[in-house]
Amino acid sequence: MPTVNIGILAHVDAGKTSLTERLLFETGVIGRLGSVDAGTTQTDRGEIERRRGITIKSAVAALGVGDLRVNLIDTPGHSDFVAEVERALGVLDGAVLVLSAVEGVQAHTRRLMKTLRRLRVPTLLFVNKIDRVGARHEELLADVRRLLTPGAVAVTAAEDAGTKAARVRPAVLGAADAERLAEHDDAVLAALVDDRFPGESELREALARQTALGRAYPVYFGSAITGVGVAELIDGVRDLLPRAGGDAYGETRGTVFAIERGRAGEKIAYVRVRNGVLRVRDRTEFGTITGLQVVGLQGADEARPGDIAKVRGLPGIRVGDRFGSAETGQAANTATTTNTATDFATPSLETVVRAADGDRTRLHAALVAMADQDPLIRTRALPGGESSVLLYGEVQKEVIAATLAEEYGVQALFEPSRTVYTERPVGVGEYREDMTHDPSTRFRATLGFRVAPGPAGSGRVFRYETELGALPPVFHRATEETVLRALDQGLDGWEVTDVVVTMVHSGFCSVTSVAADFRKLAPFVLMRALTEAGTEVHEPCHAFELDVPADTVSAVLSALMAAEAEIEVSEGGTASWSLRGNLPARTVQDVEKTLPALTRGEAVWLSQAAGERPVRSRPAARERTDGNPAELGEYLRHLALEKA
Template sequence: MKIINIGVLAHVDAGKTTLTEQILYETGIKELAGSVDQGNTTTDSLEIERKRGITVKSAAVSFYIGELKVNLIDTPGHADFISEVEHSLSVLDGVILVISAVEGVQAQTRVLMQTLKELRMPTLLFMNKMDRMGADYPKVLAMIQNLLDEHICEMNDVENEGTETVKLNPSDPATAGWLETLALNDDELLRMYVEDIPLSQDRLYEELSKQTKQGKAYPLFAGSAVKGLGVSQVLACLNHFIPLNETPEHADQGSPLSGFVFKIIKNSFNERMAFVRMFGGELRLRDKVQMVSRDGENGVLKVKQLQSLLGGKKMAADCVQAGDIAVLTGADLFVGDVIGVRSVRIKDFTFHKPPIQVKVMTGCQEDQTTLHQALSTLTIEDPFLEYYHDPSTQEHTIQVFGRVQQEILMETIAQQYGIEVTFSPPKVMCIEKPIACGESAEFMGEKGNPFWATVGFRVESGLPGSGLTYKLAVELGSLPLSFQKAIKDTVIEVLKEGLYGWPVNDITVNLTHTGYASPVSTAKDFRRLVPLVLMDALFKAGTMVYEPVNDIHLIVPEASLSKVLSRLSLLEGTFQEPEFQGMTAHVKGTIPVRTTDVLKSELHSLTSGEGMLSMKPDGYMQVQSSVPENERRQLNSLNRADYFLHINKII
């Protein structure tokens, strides 16, 4: 069987969901194409998605083109969901990027295209809305070549764009300049172009196919998704421009089992459903298979319920092969888990931490339990939400990427769980990183240690992006497993608040000393001693505070450049040397999340409405101004007197 997995990407409202509906109609999955305006689309299955007319969560459907099975993932387009979009790309073989013929290349279009180019993702461009008033094919083509990529091969000649009588004709590769474009990536073609040696249409098409699969060239189709214009041409070309997955006839001829969990949802029975892209081997019903969690923990999974995508639905299956998408119901899986072994084809993906924290509140005390259940469930489904519940204060806090994601969460809770919630003002969340190495230990029986436990730690800087690494510098059998678990769990909890109250990241914690007295020592002794020793070691190491930043790309008129750069500097942003294209300046740089909204709101006036800003999360940078402190939830064990007073009160 031949299979491809594709995605549909676009800036908000460019028409990607409408294109998806038209594809499902033309491939026989639906009797009538759904409409975003009418709220009856297949992939926007959530009520909130239909109401807003935007896609919130990626959804997968399948269809056949002859003997080719196509799994299609419709992804969000709003900037708040860029992390989910990038994550979805990790399981795709190719992409259709939709661009509006009216609005042209927009900020999010550039962010998406840049990511696709970095991944060398085979990409087909679809210029949509050719029948709309204001559609301008030559203008938008120039925008694509200037703002996205110059390696564009036109697939259509367009007549009467912007009218109901718009007409598309297949391009002649010779007159459309394919050879000139493709020669930019091939020395032999360049020689033939320079020497004016003609190439046949078949040879040019073959070269375009090869370069598209390599992510070096991009075929550009034109059409109207709402009218179905040009859609069949795109479908007919999928197997030419996107690499195929061909499953072997016999299981023993294939590669080892390898699958990647890219989506989690809850079905109507409140069962967890995990969508798994299969990169190797076969996944069979009732098999016991190895798995590796996103955190690197090994485990075993029993395949109790297995489905595959078929004809727009999920159907029970005995086996799902490499290249396809499997759906596991009832399995305790999370986004980012690997089933079997990690294939070299699984793309590394950075789970950017949501930078904005808000408290979620409900007016009714009776709704607290429901709110906790709702936020816990939504966090499992969405790896880009982080939720924390403080049992002592009953506070519910979440971390999100932006305002739209926050509003979507509010409406989802209201519609799915029947409770109204409000949010506190947003707070940008920083992190701390250790500066040097710090060691501390407290021994059982020594003065100042009232606990039946010995614990010692050495903390030091970890690799960038490593989070928390916990290591044993003692023999594994030196402590009962229950005590080992108590120590590790407490380390994780304590490091949620560092010296300045922010979570500590990129840190390696080495357990250097342990000891206990049987039978009097308990896990509680270790849980109470660990904060004292660990925070002392962290204090000796010292920490720096880092704040979240966005990677930005500004496109502004040359006349506005000085004003924009001056304002960017005042907002504590950084920038590289501007690049000029005609009368336009391109500026790349970074800006703190806390000042990003200010730049977004002022860009229109700074550039007389002609500026464009695209951005995406870009990790953290050291705080340059005064070091901010975060309100603590935990007792600060560096103040031993207060800590012991608290312990004694609990006792």
């Protein structure tokens, strides 16, 4: 049976989960529509999701359209849970991006569309809520083309938008649509050059080809609540989105994009199979599969290419793990890259968590278990017994607190969130520590590292200039893993990125050296080299777009300057001005709160995470958990305590 895996994506409250319910209802999967407000939807299964009325974790449901099986992946709409969306994007054959006909193109909508376009994910746009007061049609379509993509092609049109009688009709593709399609279609272009307007069927075929290639974006109008326009969207899923591919006879490959817990607390991994076949009792690199359920196929005992399977029996598996062989082994003079950069920004906030009852061990164990399901919820134990957690926003903090209480029985107290900074080397530094034959030698190892800046976005790179076989492989591996882990804390305790670490010297004693010697020595040598290189602290930024009345621009600019904004574009006339630039993430909320008063409520503000920039004044150092390897005495005391 042909299969297509599609994601339902949207800005929060655009009606994404309601659309998922309507699709399941219209295709006969459910006999009664669930309600987000009542907490009775199919894909918001968690108690916290039902109570808050928001999607927190991606969920999968299957429906049939003729002989086509469609796996729907309902993703969170709130930006605090963007990591869930990111993981879903990696397993999709296509997507439906939901917009509100009332609110229009919102900040998170633009962020999602930018990534969908860059990844060339075939995408249909569904303009929801055409039955609501204030719904727009032509004006919104113009905004979609201006703010999301010029390749938007209306497949349906709304009539009586903004009323309970709103309905849709097929849109006739006109000259403007033909010109849009001609940009990527030689046949359509040739017809226009010859003064022959392509027929409707010819344009529809061109639209289907370009949609599959991620170059054209069909637009559908409708209402998830009334069902108007949903049948046309279902036809679009069937006719325009590409089918899942893969070779059932090839090597088994798949991606884990979500993990949930069963009733007994066991892990259940959601796997998108790309190649080969997964079966019960298969032995994998993560263990032996003891249970397997294919979403949408009752009684299936194997998962084939395109399938999404719920797999049991793999206790060590994590989100992001991949089934199938990977290149292993590393020779000298090669490089290993660890890059945590993603399509979405990494968490920019950190909070310290304490157990209300003082049971630090149970709190940390619960946080580790949660991070095991969501790797971007990174947690670490702090000196004194507290734990820290990385966050995208305050809503995520509330959800973590509720999850700890309801699923783990831990009442947690959170400190106010603080900005997460990063460090980047500004120069080149080198240091080496030689092993001696003195029995009192601290480490039975010799290491030398050179630290240098790497290209922007390159993450962490580890290279070798030592000769092949200079160290046994186990010592190479111990050194490399330790260096990459030690870069989690730079000179000021913040994560180091865009850095190249090169091993320039090494040695060992064949009789007494062990891998632990290299693990202990590597952080000390690394920090000495990093100290010589020096680091610059960077902070997360947001890119912003702002339209304000012309008579308020002076006051707005003053507020932006106070918020440490950098203005890149400033243009306008007698009626309004447009401002573009970036500002620190820590000042975004202050600006958003100030704008209404400065602009009589007429400001139009959009912002999204957009990389980092050097801080104007170096922030306070972050509390260390590694014993401060840059200071030998302090580091040795830390190692002695660990050993004790």
